[in-house]
Amino acid sequence: MRQTDMTDARVLQLLETYGAWPMAWPEEEREAAEARLAAHPERFADALAEAQLLDAAFEAEPMPEPDSSLAARILADAPQPRTARDSLGARLTRILMPNGQRWPAGAALASLGMGLFAGYTASASSVPATYETEAEAVVYAALGYDQYDTYLEEAPLDE
Amino acid sequence: MAQSALVNRHMPVVWRVAFRMLRDRQEAEDVTQETFLRAWKMLPDWEGRSKFSTWACTVAINLCRDRMKKKAPVLMETLPEREAGDLPPEQALHQKQAGARISALIDALPGRQKEALTLSALEGMGNKEAAAAMQVSVEALESLLSRARRTLRQALAEGQEE
Numbered sequence: 001m002r003q004t005d006m007t008d009a010r011v012l013q014l015l016e017t018y019g020a021w022p023m024a025w026p027e028e029e030r031e032a033a034e035a036r037l038a039a040h041p042e043r044f045a046d047a048l049a050e051a052q053l054l055d056a057a058f059e060a061e062p063m064p065e066p067d068s069s070l071a072a073r074i075l076a077d078a079p080q081p082r083t084a085r086d087s088l089g090a091r092l093t094r095i096l097m098p099n100g101q102r103w104p105a106g107a108a109l110a111s112l113g114m115g116l117f118a119g120y121t122a123s124a125s126s127v128p129a130t131y132e133t134e135a136e137a138v139v140y141a142a143l144g145y146d147q148y149d150t151y152l153e154e155a156p157l158d159e
Numbered sequence: 160m161a162q163s164a165l166v167n168r169h170m171p172v173v174w175r176v177a178f179r180m181l182r183d184r185q186e187a188e189d190v191t192q193e194t195f196l197r198a199w200k201m202l203p204d205w206e207g208r209s210k211f212s213t214w215a216c217t218v219a220i221n222l223c224r225d226r227m228k229k230k231a232p233v234l235m236e237t238l239p240e241r242e243a244g245d246l247p248p249e250q251a252l253h254q255k256q257a258g259a260r261i262s263a264l265i266d267a268l269p270g271r272q273k274e275a276l277t278l279s280a281l282e283g284m285g286n287k288e289a290a291a292a293m294q295v296s297v298e299a300l301e302s303l304l305s306r307a308r309r310t311l312r313q314a315l316a317e318g319q320e321e
Contacts, residue, residue: 017301017305019308024280026285026286027285054312055280057260057261058261058280060255060258061265061281064178065171065175066174066175070191071163071167071170073192074166074191074195075163078195
Protein backbone atom coordinates (compact mmCIF):
# COMPACT_ATOMS: atom_id res chain seq x y z
CA MET A 1 0.00 0.00 0.00
CA ARG A 2 1.24 3.49 -0.86
CA GLN A 3 1.66 5.84 2.05
CA THR A 4 -0.78 8.31 0.48
CA ASP A 5 -3.47 5.62 0.57
CA MET A 6 -3.16 5.13 4.32
CA THR A 7 -5.68 7.10 6.35
CA ASP A 8 -5.89 8.11 9.99
CA ALA A 9 -9.01 5.99 10.29
CA ARG A 10 -7.19 2.91 9.07
CA VAL A 11 -4.26 3.46 11.45
CA LEU A 12 -6.72 3.73 14.32
CA GLN A 13 -8.44 0.59 13.08
CA LEU A 14 -5.13 -1.27 12.93
CA LEU A 15 -4.31 -0.24 16.49
CA GLU A 16 -7.72 -1.30 17.68
CA THR A 17 -7.69 -4.58 15.75
CA TYR A 18 -4.12 -5.80 15.90
CA GLY A 19 -2.61 -3.84 18.76
CA ALA A 20 0.35 -1.48 19.04
CA TRP A 21 3.03 -3.80 17.71
CA PRO A 22 3.53 -3.11 13.98
CA MET A 23 4.66 -6.68 13.31
CA ALA A 24 1.13 -7.77 14.12
CA TRP A 25 -0.32 -5.49 11.43
CA PRO A 26 -1.03 -6.76 7.93
CA GLU A 27 2.24 -6.86 6.07
CA GLU A 28 0.98 -4.95 3.05
CA GLU A 29 -0.15 -2.01 5.20
CA ARG A 30 2.59 -1.99 7.80
CA GLU A 31 5.04 0.41 6.22
CA ALA A 32 2.43 2.99 5.28
CA ALA A 33 0.75 2.81 8.69
CA GLU A 34 4.04 3.16 10.54
CA ALA A 35 4.94 6.19 8.45
CA ARG A 36 1.64 7.87 9.16
CA LEU A 37 1.92 7.08 12.85
CA ALA A 38 5.41 8.55 12.95
CA ALA A 39 4.34 11.64 11.02
CA HIS A 40 1.37 12.47 13.24
CA PRO A 41 1.93 10.83 16.63
CA GLU A 42 -0.42 13.22 18.42
CA ARG A 43 -3.39 11.93 16.41
CA PHE A 44 -2.89 8.39 17.60
CA ALA A 45 -1.48 8.84 21.10
CA ASP A 46 -4.60 7.74 22.99
CA ALA A 47 -5.31 4.76 20.76
CA LEU A 48 -1.66 3.74 20.89
CA ALA A 49 -1.59 3.90 24.69
CA GLU A 50 -4.75 1.80 24.96
CA ALA A 51 -3.40 -0.76 22.52
CA GLN A 52 -0.09 -0.94 24.39
CA LEU A 53 -1.91 -1.53 27.67
CA LEU A 54 -3.78 -4.47 26.20
CA ASP A 55 -0.66 -5.84 24.53
CA ALA A 56 1.09 -5.72 27.89
CA ALA A 57 -1.79 -7.67 29.41
CA PHE A 58 -1.40 -10.32 26.70
CA GLU A 59 2.29 -10.51 27.49
CA ALA A 60 1.37 -11.33 31.06
CA GLU A 61 -0.97 -14.10 29.95
CA PRO A 62 0.74 -17.35 30.93
CA MET A 63 1.79 -19.46 27.96
CA PRO A 64 0.33 -22.91 28.55
CA GLU A 65 2.48 -25.83 27.49
CA PRO A 66 1.38 -29.35 26.58
CA ASP A 67 2.36 -32.41 28.54
CA SER A 68 5.86 -33.51 27.66
CA SER A 69 4.67 -37.00 26.69
CA LEU A 70 2.10 -35.80 24.15
CA ALA A 71 4.54 -35.63 21.24
CA ALA A 72 5.60 -39.23 21.81
CA ARG A 73 2.00 -40.39 21.96
CA ILE A 74 1.19 -38.60 18.70
CA LEU A 75 4.25 -40.05 17.00
CA ALA A 76 3.27 -43.52 18.20
CA ASP A 77 0.12 -43.16 16.08
CA ALA A 78 2.06 -42.03 13.02
CA PRO A 79 2.41 -44.45 10.12
CA GLN A 80 5.83 -46.02 9.85
CA PRO A 81 7.67 -44.50 6.91
CA ARG A 82 9.00 -46.93 4.30
CA THR A 83 12.76 -46.86 4.34
CA ALA A 84 14.29 -46.28 0.95
CA ARG A 85 17.00 -48.85 1.43
CA ASP A 86 17.60 -50.94 4.50
CA SER A 87 21.06 -51.98 5.42
CA LEU A 88 22.31 -55.10 3.73
CA GLY A 89 22.38 -56.92 7.03
CA ALA A 90 18.76 -56.09 7.71
CA ARG A 91 17.71 -57.27 4.27
CA LEU A 92 19.72 -60.41 4.64
CA THR A 93 18.12 -61.12 7.96
CA ARG A 94 14.63 -60.51 6.57
CA ILE A 95 15.16 -62.84 3.64
CA LEU A 96 16.59 -65.67 5.66
CA MET A 97 14.53 -65.23 8.76
CA PRO A 98 11.16 -63.89 7.67
CA ASN A 99 9.64 -64.76 11.03
CA GLY A 100 12.24 -62.91 12.99
CA GLN A 101 15.61 -63.83 14.34
CA ARG A 102 15.78 -67.11 16.18
CA TRP A 103 18.85 -68.86 17.41
CA PRO A 104 18.50 -72.07 15.33
CA ALA A 105 17.98 -70.01 12.21
CA GLY A 106 20.84 -67.74 13.20
CA ALA A 107 23.12 -70.73 13.64
CA ALA A 108 22.06 -72.08 10.27
CA LEU A 109 22.80 -68.75 8.68
CA ALA A 110 26.20 -68.60 10.32
CA SER A 111 27.02 -72.12 9.14
CA LEU A 112 25.88 -71.35 5.64
CA GLY A 113 27.90 -68.15 5.55
CA MET A 114 31.05 -69.77 6.85
CA GLY A 115 30.71 -72.70 4.48
CA LEU A 116 30.22 -70.52 1.48
CA PHE A 117 33.08 -68.27 2.48
CA ALA A 118 35.43 -71.20 3.04
CA GLY A 119 34.42 -72.75 -0.25
CA TYR A 120 34.90 -69.52 -2.04
CA THR A 121 38.35 -68.79 -0.65
CA ALA A 122 39.61 -72.37 -1.01
CA SER A 123 38.52 -73.10 -4.53
CA ALA A 124 37.88 -71.23 -7.71
CA SER A 125 38.05 -67.50 -7.53
CA SER A 126 35.27 -66.98 -10.06
CA VAL A 127 31.73 -66.22 -9.10
CA PRO A 128 29.14 -68.80 -10.12
CA ALA A 129 27.30 -67.75 -13.22
CA THR A 130 23.97 -68.31 -11.56
CA TYR A 131 22.92 -68.32 -7.96
CA GLU A 132 21.20 -71.47 -6.83
CA THR A 133 19.29 -70.04 -3.90
CA GLU A 134 18.28 -66.64 -2.69
CA ALA A 135 20.31 -67.14 0.45
CA GLU A 136 23.40 -68.06 -1.48
CA ALA A 137 23.04 -65.05 -3.69
CA VAL A 138 22.67 -62.74 -0.74
CA VAL A 139 25.81 -64.11 0.82
CA TYR A 140 27.67 -63.49 -2.40
CA ALA A 141 26.36 -59.99 -2.37
CA ALA A 142 27.60 -59.62 1.16
CA LEU A 143 30.98 -60.72 -0.05
CA GLY A 144 31.12 -57.82 -2.41
CA TYR A 145 29.54 -58.92 -5.65
CA ASP A 146 27.40 -56.05 -6.72
CA GLN A 147 25.27 -57.97 -9.15
CA TYR A 148 22.99 -59.14 -6.39
CA ASP A 149 23.07 -55.83 -4.66
CA THR A 150 21.53 -54.38 -7.79
CA TYR A 151 18.69 -56.83 -7.45
CA LEU A 152 18.15 -55.74 -3.89
CA GLU A 153 18.03 -52.11 -4.95
CA GLU A 154 15.42 -52.73 -7.59
CA ALA A 155 13.21 -54.94 -5.52
CA PRO A 156 13.01 -53.70 -1.97
CA LEU A 157 11.91 -56.52 0.17
CA ASP A 158 9.07 -55.73 2.42
CA GLU A 159 7.58 -58.00 4.95
CA MET B 160 12.57 -37.87 11.04
CA ALA B 161 10.06 -35.72 9.18
CA GLN B 162 7.11 -36.75 11.34
CA SER B 163 8.98 -35.86 14.49
CA ALA B 164 9.92 -32.44 13.11
CA LEU B 165 6.32 -31.82 12.09
CA VAL B 166 5.02 -32.71 15.54
CA ASN B 167 7.67 -30.73 17.40
CA ARG B 168 7.02 -27.66 15.30
CA HIS B 169 3.24 -27.61 15.15
CA MET B 170 1.90 -29.67 18.03
CA PRO B 171 2.42 -27.03 20.77
CA VAL B 172 0.47 -24.42 18.79
CA VAL B 173 -2.36 -26.83 18.05
CA TRP B 174 -2.51 -27.86 21.69
CA ARG B 175 -2.46 -24.26 22.95
CA VAL B 176 -5.24 -23.25 20.57
CA ALA B 177 -7.30 -26.22 21.77
CA PHE B 178 -6.47 -25.56 25.41
CA ARG B 179 -7.41 -21.90 25.14
CA MET B 180 -10.69 -22.86 23.54
CA LEU B 181 -11.57 -25.67 25.92
CA ARG B 182 -9.62 -24.79 29.10
CA ASP B 183 -9.10 -28.47 29.77
CA ARG B 184 -5.67 -30.05 29.34
CA GLN B 185 -6.98 -33.56 28.67
CA GLU B 186 -9.53 -32.40 26.15
CA ALA B 187 -6.88 -30.28 24.45
CA GLU B 188 -4.67 -33.36 24.22
CA ASP B 189 -7.51 -35.38 22.72
CA VAL B 190 -8.13 -32.68 20.13
CA THR B 191 -4.42 -32.46 19.31
CA GLN B 192 -4.09 -36.21 18.92
CA GLU B 193 -7.18 -36.34 16.72
CA THR B 194 -5.80 -33.49 14.60
CA PHE B 195 -2.56 -35.34 13.98
CA LEU B 196 -4.35 -38.64 13.35
CA ARG B 197 -6.16 -36.87 10.55
CA ALA B 198 -2.89 -35.35 9.41
CA TRP B 199 -1.24 -38.76 9.11
CA LYS B 200 -4.06 -39.84 6.82
CA MET B 201 -3.91 -36.66 4.75
CA LEU B 202 -0.17 -36.22 4.38
CA PRO B 203 0.40 -38.71 1.55
CA ASP B 204 -1.91 -36.62 -0.64
CA TRP B 205 -0.87 -33.25 0.73
CA GLU B 206 0.37 -31.67 -2.51
CA GLY B 207 -1.07 -28.24 -3.21
CA ARG B 208 -2.91 -27.94 0.05
CA SER B 209 -2.64 -25.03 2.46
CA LYS B 210 0.14 -24.54 4.98
CA PHE B 211 0.15 -27.33 7.51
CA SER B 212 -0.22 -24.93 10.43
CA THR B 213 -3.34 -23.39 8.89
CA TRP B 214 -4.85 -26.76 8.13
CA ALA B 215 -4.05 -28.13 11.59
CA CYS B 216 -5.54 -25.12 13.35
CA THR B 217 -8.67 -25.35 11.22
CA VAL B 218 -9.12 -29.00 12.18
CA ALA B 219 -8.41 -28.29 15.84
CA ILE B 220 -10.80 -25.35 15.94
CA ASN B 221 -13.57 -27.39 14.34
CA LEU B 222 -13.00 -30.20 16.81
CA CYS B 223 -13.11 -27.69 19.66
CA ARG B 224 -16.33 -26.16 18.32
CA ASP B 225 -17.91 -29.60 18.25
CA ARG B 226 -16.91 -30.21 21.84
CA MET B 227 -18.03 -26.77 22.99
CA LYS B 228 -21.47 -27.30 21.50
CA LYS B 229 -21.91 -30.02 24.09
CA LYS B 230 -20.94 -27.69 26.92
CA ALA B 231 -22.99 -24.96 28.54
CA PRO B 232 -22.30 -21.57 26.93
CA VAL B 233 -20.20 -19.10 28.88
CA LEU B 234 -22.01 -15.79 29.02
CA MET B 235 -20.48 -12.41 29.59
CA GLU B 236 -22.57 -12.10 32.74
CA THR B 237 -20.45 -14.86 34.23
CA LEU B 238 -17.26 -12.86 33.69
CA PRO B 239 -15.12 -13.58 36.70
CA GLU B 240 -14.88 -10.89 39.30
CA ARG B 241 -11.76 -9.88 41.13
CA GLU B 242 -11.47 -11.83 44.33
CA ALA B 243 -11.60 -10.11 47.69
CA GLY B 244 -8.08 -11.14 48.47
CA ASP B 245 -6.67 -9.38 45.40
CA LEU B 246 -3.85 -6.91 45.77
CA PRO B 247 -4.70 -3.21 45.91
CA PRO B 248 -4.87 -1.30 42.62
CA GLU B 249 -1.32 0.03 42.81
CA GLN B 250 -0.05 -3.54 42.69
CA ALA B 251 -2.67 -4.88 40.33
CA LEU B 252 -0.29 -5.08 37.42
CA HIS B 253 1.74 -7.69 39.16
CA GLN B 254 2.60 -10.19 36.47
CA LYS B 255 0.92 -13.27 37.85
CA GLN B 256 -2.32 -11.63 38.79
CA ALA B 257 -2.45 -9.70 35.57
CA GLY B 258 -1.93 -12.92 33.68
CA ALA B 259 -4.66 -14.73 35.53
CA ARG B 260 -6.97 -11.78 35.06
CA ILE B 261 -6.47 -11.52 31.31
CA SER B 262 -6.81 -15.30 30.94
CA ALA B 263 -10.15 -15.16 32.70
CA LEU B 264 -11.28 -12.25 30.57
CA ILE B 265 -10.26 -14.01 27.34
CA ASP B 266 -12.06 -17.15 28.48
CA ALA B 267 -15.24 -15.16 28.88
CA LEU B 268 -15.20 -13.86 25.31
CA PRO B 269 -17.65 -15.30 22.79
CA GLY B 270 -16.19 -18.32 20.98
CA ARG B 271 -15.33 -16.77 17.61
CA GLN B 272 -13.74 -13.70 19.21
CA LYS B 273 -11.66 -15.97 21.41
CA GLU B 274 -10.56 -18.01 18.40
CA ALA B 275 -9.55 -14.88 16.49
CA LEU B 276 -7.67 -13.43 19.44
CA THR B 277 -5.93 -16.72 20.20
CA LEU B 278 -4.66 -17.17 16.66
CA SER B 279 -3.78 -13.56 15.98
CA ALA B 280 -2.72 -11.93 19.24
CA LEU B 281 -1.58 -14.90 21.28
CA GLU B 282 -0.13 -17.25 18.66
CA GLY B 283 1.08 -14.48 16.35
CA MET B 284 -0.53 -15.74 13.16
CA GLY B 285 -0.78 -13.34 10.25
CA ASN B 286 -4.24 -12.03 9.40
CA LYS B 287 -4.63 -14.10 6.25
CA GLU B 288 -3.55 -17.33 7.88
CA ALA B 289 -5.72 -16.75 10.94
CA ALA B 290 -8.71 -15.96 8.73
CA ALA B 291 -8.05 -19.11 6.68
CA ALA B 292 -7.75 -21.23 9.82
CA MET B 293 -11.09 -19.91 11.02
CA GLN B 294 -12.59 -20.19 7.53
CA VAL B 295 -13.70 -16.55 7.53
CA SER B 296 -12.72 -13.50 5.49
CA VAL B 297 -9.98 -11.13 6.64
CA GLU B 298 -12.67 -8.48 7.16
CA ALA B 299 -14.62 -10.82 9.41
CA LEU B 300 -11.45 -11.64 11.32
CA GLU B 301 -10.75 -7.94 11.86
CA SER B 302 -14.27 -7.40 13.09
CA LEU B 303 -13.93 -10.24 15.59
CA LEU B 304 -10.55 -8.98 16.74
CA SER B 305 -11.62 -5.39 17.23
CA ARG B 306 -14.71 -6.44 19.18
CA ALA B 307 -12.65 -8.78 21.34
CA ARG B 308 -10.05 -6.13 22.10
CA ARG B 309 -12.69 -3.52 22.82
CA THR B 310 -14.38 -5.83 25.31
CA LEU B 311 -11.07 -6.63 26.98
CA ARG B 312 -10.03 -2.98 27.15
CA GLN B 313 -13.30 -2.06 28.82
CA ALA B 314 -13.07 -4.95 31.27
CA LEU B 315 -9.49 -4.08 32.18
CA ALA B 316 -10.40 -0.41 32.61
CA GLU B 317 -13.30 -1.33 34.88
CA GLY B 318 -10.97 -3.57 36.87
CA GLN B 319 -8.59 -0.66 37.34
CA GLU B 320 -11.36 1.61 38.57
CA GLU B 321 -12.53 -0.82 41.26
